Amino acid sequence: MAWIVENRLKAYTPTRAEPYLTDTMRKTMEDTYLLRYPRKQAALLPLFHMVMHEYGYIPAGAIDEAAAFLGITQAQVQDAVSFYEEFRLQPSGQYAVQVCRSISCELAGHEAVLGKVRELLGTDPEETTEDGKITVFAVECLGACEQAPCALINGKLRGNLRPESFAQELQQLPPLPQHGDHSAGNGAAHAAKIPGATASKVEPEVHGH
Amino acid sequence: MAFPGPILLKRIPAEPGGRHLHRYDDYVATGGYESLKKALAMPPADIVKLVVDSGLRGRGGAGFPCGSKWTFLPKDIHPRYLAVNFDESEPGTFKDRYLIDYDPHILLEGIAIAAYANSITTSYIYIRGEYHREAQILEEALAEAYSHGIFGQKHAGTEFTHNCYVHRGAGAYICGEETGLLESLEGKRGWPRIKPPFPAIAGAFAKPTIINNVETLACVVPIVEHGAAWFKAMGTPSSSGPKLFGISGHVNAPGVYEEELGIKMSTLIEKYGGGVKGKFKAAIPGGISMGILATNQYDAELDFDIGKKYGVLGLGTAGVIVMNDQTSLPRILRNIVRFFSHESCGQCTPCREGTSWMHKILNRIVAGRGKPHDLDMLLELSQTMGAMPGTTICGLADGANWAVKTFLQKFPDDFKAVVKSPLVAGVSVPMAVTVSGAAAAPAGV
Numbered sequence A: 001m002a003w004i005v006e007n008r009l010k011a012y013t014p015t016r017a018e019p020y021l022t023d024t025m026r027k028t029m030e031d032t033y034l035l036r037y038p039r040k041q042a043a044l045l046p047l048f049h050m051v052m053h054e055y056g057y058i059p060a061g062a063i064d065e066a067a068a069f070l071g072i073t074q075a076q077v078q079d080a081v082s083f084y085e086e087f088r089l090q091p092s093g094q095y096a097v098q099v100c101r102s103i104s105c106e107l108a109g110h111e112a113v114l115g116k117v118r119e120l121l122g123t124d125p126e127e128t129t130e131d132g133k134i135t136v137f138a139v140e141c142l143g144a145c146e147q148a149p150c151a152l153i154n155g156k157l158r159g160n161l162r163p164e165s166f167a168q169e170l171q172q173l174p175p176l177p178q179h180g181d182h183s184a185g186n187g188a189a190h191a192a193k194i195p196g197a198t199a200s201k202v203e204p205e206v207h208g209h
Numbered sequence B: 001m002a003f004p005g006p007i008l009l010k011r012i013p014a015e016p017g018g019r020h021l022h023r024y025d026d027y028v029a030t031g032g033y034e035s036l037k038k039a040l041a042m043p044p045a046d047i048v049k050l051v052v053d054s055g056l057r058g059r060g061g062a063g064f065p066c067g068s069k070w071t072f073l074p075k076d077i078h079p080r081y082l083a084v085n086f087d088e089s090e091p092g093t094f095k096d097r098y099l100i101d102y103d104p105h106i107l108l109e110g111i112a113i114a115a116y117a118n119s120i121t122t123s124y125i126y127i128r129g130e131y132h133r134e135a136q137i138l139e140e141a142l143a144e145a146y147s148h149g150i151f152g153q154k155h156a157g158t159e160f161t162h163n164c165y166v167h168r169g170a171g172a173y174i175c176g177e178e179t180g181l182l183e184s185l186e187g188k189r190g191w192p193r194i195k196p197p198f199p200a201i202a203g204a205f206a207k208p209t210i211i212n213n214v215e216t217l218a219c220v221v222p223i224v225e226h227g228a229a230w231f232k233a234m235g236t237p238s239s240s241g242p243k244l245f246g247i248s249g250h251v252n253a254p255g256v257y258e259e260e261l262g263i264k265m266s267t268l269i270e271k272y273g274g275g276v277k278g279k280f281k282a283a284i285p286g287g288i289s290m291g292i293l294a295t296n297q298y299d300a301e302l303d304f305d306i307g308k309k310y311g312v313l314g315l316g317t318a319g320v321i322v323m324n325d326q327t328s329l330p331r332i333l334r335n336i337v338r339f340f341s342h343e344s345c346g347q348c349t350p351c352r353e354g355t356s357w358m359h360k361i362l363n364r365i366v367a368g369r370g371k372p373h374d375l376d377m378l379l380e381l382s383q384t385m386g387a388m389p390g391t392t393i394c395g396l397a398d399g400a401n402w403a404v405k406t407f408l409q410k411f412p413d414d415f416k417a418v419v420k421s422p423l424v425a426g427v428s429v430p431m432a433v434t435v436s437g438a439a440a441a442p443a444g445v
């Protein structure tokens, strides 16, 4: 787990005039998530899922705003947010590629997958390609071991990976609109939809082999 | 009784081409929500009794009797909650995902019945953050179920109000531990709680809370439909009913298959998993916390008694991981302890430091720099940290312990071969095996 030991009093918090918690987020919170729990704090994870979806990472300013919004201290928010691996405190590439490194994927050769990615993209896990397009992560079991080796590309599962073709596929991923760029339909950029906020249909894709 | 064929997976054909997501209409057209109808005509206490009588044991890993868990709720404290454990992060485990990918309403029906039986007014489905697609499937299934009156005010035509929500995690294995889950549900870091109080007394938001696995709740649906005796007729006396088994690793047809509890692992692998790719060497019965089955334990019966009989921790999640004779067990053990070291939540020193040292030691063993006493040190560590020796809050450390001690005890030669110190090349260094019991668990005892 992430261990963040940081003196937030001294930490530089980049700010901007526009709030990080957008009106849409606040409205979704008021209309949906806050109603689900007897305590406001419980809506912290849904709130930060929205922040991740919007910006691709958790800006420090969002932590301060969330504290005010949820009626808890900044320390409480920092304490919770820094614990979860999917809440990234630093910006990453437009595509987060999470390659599984756990047991069944090791048995199926995940190292060859990571090796090919390194060869073609020049990135090791936790690194971003020079053009800022892709950040590779080596993560624990994705719950899709029957499709080992496997990975998530922006939340979408890709199974039975072959090192060569997977690395090539990554090279060919199209550039995405910037995070937070509403004009360009940012919502479509991320496979993960905001739960509860849409009535869209899940893709009728079939898992498996 | 022989296993009558798929029960939980009855809507999911074995042929990949025939599988599709069952939405509300498909579900109802295939007999869905009939059990709920039947349940709502029964007094809630009778449903609890039915589940007790069925012998249903938790499918999330610990095998705790589901019905008795339900009876622990204090009589007059409200509100009370149901937290559905869909964190499914134990390596080798993917059964709950598979079920929800095609048949989400079986879970929702199980939740509705459990809520009615236990006077629960709010349920939360805690789903791991990486299951993006499944979260979307559940959101859509819930919206359908709400619009048909399964959830919401006046639950399915009664005076009873019950809401059900999806709560997404964000990448932390420890949130599958039931009290870590509750902390995460409350918007905090997922640090397991010291027990007691147990969740049934003071769980989510300090109120009485039941925590059940996805598959456990799905089992309630056929139990209500066919009765306790029917359920008990499958499996063994102490492990009743059908079970979802995952098979991954070195097999020809990895996947999720349903059979009755007590099926031999060899049968599961050969009849369903397409047989071993290569020659069988070892298998992990149910997620990496359980320890390893030796080469001569290929025929082990997969039920809740497997721990006692075969020197492993238990059945766990029944996510079987198969390894052939080309597998390097030191490397696999390193992978396992790396997982635990990475996922340790860090609040108990023995677990945080112990798993980290296990990882460092195995790193040097795999790199060819191991010393024979490293093996003794690993064994010693595995006996001194963990909830069972009483030094940690939750069971995560014990998962690491069981992996380490069973790998070393059942496959000592694999490890001795890689730690021969250069100074004593050619001399086999004896390893002190000090853990009682399973050192050489005979097959089939």
Ligand SMILES: Cc1cc2nc3c(=O)[nH]c(=O)nc-3n(C[C@H](O)[C@H](O)[C@H](O)COP(=O)(O)O)c2cc1C
Pocket: B057, B058, B059, B060, B061, B062, B063, B064, B066, B085, B086, B087, B088, B089, B090, B173, B174, B175, B176, B177, B178, B179, B211, B212, B213, B214, B216, B217, B394, B395, B396
């Ligand atoms: C470290 C750890 C991780 C766990 N992860 C899960 C999990 O992902 N899913 C699950 O259902 N149970 C998990 N469990 C077991 C739960 O604590 C709990 O026993 C279970 O959810 C109860 O449901 P059941 O009685 O229906 O099985 C985990 C336990 C531990 C100690």
Ligand code: SF4
Pocket: B174, B191, B192, B343, B344, B345, B346, B347, B348, B349, B351, B352, B392, B393, B394, B395, B396, B397
């Ligand atoms: S045993 Fe490990 S994972 Fe469990 S509470 Fe303690 S430190 Fe956390």
Ligand code: FES
Pocket: A100, A101, A102, A103, A104, A105, A106, A140, A141, A142, A143, A144, A145, A146, A148, A149, A150, B091, B092, B093
């Ligand atoms: S081990 Fe890679 S998905 Fe489970």
